[in-house]
Amino acid sequence: MTRNILQKVTLLLILTVSITTMNAQTNLNENQHLNKQQKSIVSIASLTAVGDIAELKIELNSALETGLTINEIKEVLVQMYAYCGFPRSLNGINTFMEVVEERKEKGIIDVVGKKASAINDTESKYEVGKKTLQTLTGREEKGPKTGASAFTPIIDTFLKEHLFADIFSRDVLSHQQRELASISVLSTLEGLASQLEFHLSVGLNIGFTESQFQDLFSVIETHVGKQQADIATGVLSKIVN
Known part of the structure; x- marks a missing residue:
């Protein structure tokens, strides 16, 4: 009797460990790939960039x-x-x-979602944008301006105050979602390898994986073509290899 109980307990423990391991592996696999919402962001950004309105409507x-x-x-x-x-x-x-109105006419009521919170106004927009950029890159900005920012200082101001303060600081989207959109456009349009390299590096810093970027490039290949997807893959290879 005691032996049977021990066998049953042992079997139960084995099953519990197996199920836990399988669930952990499933979660790991899911985290290694883009989910449906993330892929939708890629599609929307890419199709908006190329101006394919018919396909964009479907993806919206x-x-x-x-x-x-x-x-x-x-x-x-x-x-x-x-x-x-x-x-x-x-x-x-x-x-x-148009899509939202058409869905309303069909009786489909979509969730509006939260609005953006007020941006901290105790600091200048430049400082807000600078801190946001440092969070994204994981690097503190030090020393004098270089490159385009030194040659044309106003572009540095616009990037900090507008892109990284006015836009990236709006919390309707997470930083990951915003980077996903940015990387999608930069992967779609020609001649933007250096900017793509920067944003891919940011993406890796804030938690994206190489596998997730491969998923992104697969979506780009579907909507734009293999050539652009291959170029983006090459840029990623420079970073991770």
Whole structure:
């Protein structure tokens, strides 16, 4: 009798350990790849950048189905103007407005989501942007300006005050989501390898994996083409190898 009880307890322990191990492995595998919402951000950013409105409309519908909120998608589209210009951004926003209205007419009520919190106004926007950038890169900015920032100081001001304070500090999206959108545009458009390299490095610093970036490039290949996906893969290889 005692032996049977011990056998049952042992079997139960083995099953418990096995299930725990399987769950841990499943979670690890999931964390190594982009989820549906993240892939939707990639698609929206990429299609907005190239101006493929027909495909963008499809992906905007899909993004809402994954659970992304209206405000989260708006934020992605607004951020696009810093990377591919106001016209593309506005076209994306107008397309999304149509999608939301069409879904309402069908009786589909999508979650609006939270609004952006007020940005800390006790510091200058330049300092807010500088701190945000340092958080993203994991490096403290020291010494005199170099490169484009030294040659044209106002661009450094615009980058800090506008991109990294006005846009990146808005908490509707996380830093990971914003970097995902930025990297997607830079992977989509031609001739931006140096900027892509910077943002891929930032992405790795804030927790993305090489496998997740490979997922991103697969989405780029689907929407833009193999050539751009291969270029982006090459840029990533320079960083991780």
